[in-house]
Amino acid sequence: MIFVPLTAEHVVRMGPLAAIHAGYELTAELAVSIEECGGVAAVDDAGDVVAIAGILTRWDGVGMGWAWLSRKWRKHARRITAEVIMYLELARFHRIELGVKCDFQGGHSWAKRLGFEVETPCAKKWGADGEDYTIYVRCK
Secondary structure (H helix, E strand, C coil), X not given: CEEEECCHHHHHHCCHHHHHHHCCCCCHHHHHHHHHHCCEEEECCCCCEEEEEEEEEEECCEEEEEEEECHXXXXXXXXXXXXXXXXXXXXXXXXXXEEEECCCHHHHXXXXXXXXXXXXXXXXXXXXXXXXXXXXXXXX
């Protein structure tokens, strides 16, 4: 497993899973936009992209964390978690927010492992998909 700066190719190589995470069709333009925001990619020994993650700038000092995980990520969960924690600690943001669907228990567990705390237990229809989300925050 290696961790490298995120590229549009990594986004595209996530395949159909990327479209599921994004909630809409993944285009080459979207992949380039995601690359421009910066992030990290976890690539396994077979060359498969296992996970990508990053932080979108909301405004100066405040970012929105995101991650797309493949089905293979569990095999590497500890290493990926450690790398994402390091990425978060080195980030230039004093506040990082993220949303987890209210009914996605695995997402809640991982957010807490990454050092996030619940700020809003249930933000109604918060997501682009119209679903309810729990809002987490991590401050420096």
